[in-house]
Amino acid sequence: MRRFAPLILLILLLTGCGRSTDERLLQQAEKHAAQQAETHRQTARQQQEVAESSRRLVEADAKARQEMASMQNGLREDQAEVGRQRDQLETERRELASQRYRDPIIASAIVNVGLVLAALLPLLVCVYVLWFVVRTRDADEAVTEMLVEEIVSEKPRILPPVVPLPALVQESVVDCRAETAGTD
Numbered sequence: 001m002r003r004f005a006p007l008i009l010l011i012l013l014l015t016g017c018g019r020s021t022d023e024r025l026l027q028q029a030e031k032h033a034a035q036q037a038e039t040h041r042q043t044a045r046q047q048q049e050v051a052e053s054s055r056r057l058v059e060a061d062a063k064a065r066q067e068m069a070s071m072q073n074g075l076r077e078d079q080a081e082v083g084r085q086r087d088q089l090e091t092e093r094r095e096l097a098s099q100r101y102r103d104p105i106i107a108s109a110i111v112n113v114g115l116v117l118a119a120l121l122p123l124l125v126c127v128y129v130l131w132f133v134v135r136t137r138d139a140d141e142a143v144t145e146m147l148v149e150e151i152v153s154e155k156p157r158i159l160p161p162v163v164p165l166p167a168l169v170q171e172s173v174v175d176c177r178a179e180t181a182g183t184d
Contacts, residue, residue: 005032005036006029006032006033006036146158
């Protein structure tokens with residue numbers, strides 16, 4: 001209705017009642033038109049300011065949303081890192097608990113094995129001594145038998161050949177053999 005007010009006034013003025021009132025009406029119509037034009041300009045300027053403020057508000061809102069999204073991404077990354085560190089800490093805790101359980105068992109086993117070896121060592125020394133004695137006895141018997149054969153044989157392989165003894169010594173050897181044969 002306000003838009004049509006100047007037009008209605010203009011029509012009334014043109015059709016008006018008289019000249020004096022016409023001039024006055026005309027002045028009032030012009031004044032009213034000027035006021036309305038000023039009001040339109042102020043409204044347009046306010047609309048531009050509102051549009052500019054709205055644009056800045058939308059930009060600020062978009063920027064705030066981007067910052068919030070980046071902070072949420074940072075928060076997620078931090079939470080993921082905390083989760084990884086918690087998992088690593090839990091793994092280390094389990095390893096330590098397992099080690100605390102295992103270490104006394106291993107230490108006890110080592111002590112027991114040491115005691116068994118300490119108990120078996122004298123027995124092993126005795127077995128070695130007996131084995132050495134038996135082995136050397138067999139070797140001594142073999143060496144003794146070989147030396148006896150070598151001494152008794154007419155053609156010795158290891159000892160130098162027997163040089164014939166002078167006759168006196170040979171007769172005493174024969175007598176010794178006869179005496180030994182007679183006693184058997």
